Amino acid sequence: MFDDIGMLAREATEWRRHLHENPELQFVETDTAAYVADKLRSFGLEPETGLGGTGVVAVIEGNGLAGKSIGLRCELDALPIEEQTNVSYSSRRSGVMHACGHDGHMAMLLGAAKKLAADREFPGRIVLIFQPAEEFGGGGEKMIADGLFDRFDCDEVYGIHNMPGIESGKVAGVSGAVMAAARAWDLKIEGKGAHAGWPHTGIDSIAVAMDFVSACNAIVARETDPIAAVVISTTQIHAGNNYNVIPQSVHVGGTIRTLSDAAMADVIARMQRVARGVAITKGCEVTFDVQSGYPVTVNHGSQLAGALAAVQSAFGNEAVETECDPKMGTEDFSYMLNEKPGAYLFLGSGDVAPLHNPSYDFPDGIIERGIGVWMTVAKARTAA
Template identity: 55%
Template sequence: MLHNDPIAALTPQVVEWRHHIHANPELGFQEYETARFVADKLRTFGLDEVHEGIGGTGVVGVLRGRPGVRAIGLRAELDALPVLEKTGLPHASKKDGVMHACGHDGHIAMLLGAAKLLADNRAFDGTVCFIFQPAEENEGGSMRMIEDGLFERFPVEAVYAVHNWPGLPLGKIAARAGAMMAAVDTFELTFEGTGAHAAMPQLGDDPVLAAGAFVQAVQRIVSRSVDPQGALVVSITQIHGGNVGNIVPARSGCREPAASSSPLCRTIAKG
């Protein structure tokens, strides 16, 4: 540790904030306590402005440095996932079936740390907006904030964010030109036919079989319809059909959060 290193000195507190947030996760657009925790911390740091309730549960803190017209945004996400935590850690989730399994607790804590360090030493020109976004996981929280006037109220030249990456060695940062993370979209398909007894499937159409064939066939989009050097992933995450063990149902459906940095997947999802 460097002598008088402010980052090293603040790190234990940032870890403490992260553990608190991890132990008290909230789902998208329900991050009331998390947003309140963030807003309270920003106020104690002495930010010039702290705004709550943007796009639902979003928070924005404004910090002004030396006189200047330039402005940037630094962003983190507030929400957790509907996942049951079984880590057994001392700071494990206190809410059954809800967990910070994607690292947003760390993102929040890091952005709070950045706000604290910059507030303690305003040796920069212009303005920094600290944007804490709700509902990043599949719920469109960023768009809700934008529709609520985020960039009209807090105009910035660019917005920067980081995402944890467990496979990256400690102390390393990765960057690249172009898309870094996958965009997300969803689609639902319903296969309909005629139901039948499982012992006499020839008397009906089997939508479960059709859904299974689709799950395999849709992967050809990635392997045969997209440039191998492009980025695309298609993942079917839910299949629903039937409720009786010996009956072939008349209806089955697939649901997919399609994650991609390619517009192809979004076109398919909306089609």
């Protein structure tokens, strides 16, 4: 099954480097989507474009025998980061780069698609899903809203993301919650501006902000189960522009991460209570808002076990990393796993720069294994 994957991986490496040179931000991945669709057409497939904005979907019909319909998903979008890798195929677009490895993910899925479309040695069918705007825009959710699963029925869905720090080429699976839920929050404090020498004539909005941040840190330390992973990070405070003026208003912002949607709802309620509390204590006005955000990415037990068992039987037990913790990053594949059973796997990218770092470059050495893993999961799950 993997005889000529080496040559295919070399071809896919060229695709990866082309995509790396030409990154596009979320929802404007038009050149990327066109490139992907052209490749799919060259494999004899008939891609549909424009789902959820710039999403691309193509179906590979199997050998005609009854089997499942299996969705395989990867991402089109790059990040607003100025590249610092100095590789010969560095981004040609200033301030935009593939720093999350989505270029490599596309190359892996296209490579698998080429081979699967040529052989068709599987029952059922495979639905290739190239989604826009994974990073911030919820492109996966938008594809679902645009009828992804109505138009392309999937019994199960799978995603693969490269992961620095996991041994190169190893596949890791986490049962249950694998990636966190995230919600951005904003606190606007309206105090009363005053001369810094007469603080008693105003209401010190900066002191209110400090109380709020301290109380939020105490929510994590004292009010949530230590076993439950909860993060409240304050990432912005905007106030003041002088030494002798107590500012009238402060804007504080940050993010909440949890590994369960129930914990997220609980933390938001506690932060609302703290916001009301500091307002009453200090006698000022506050507004606390939480933006919508990605839900928890939850792997389904039997699909995860089935995918990992298939990888082990194809590549050996040592090809699978079983000691893997969930990550507090987010993933909008969560929306697809909320609709369909399936799993989100990590593919180790070894000792490379972290994801979203300007020096990160997807390691081409794992493309061959990535193609093989996609083919293995596709063939095992269509026949499951």
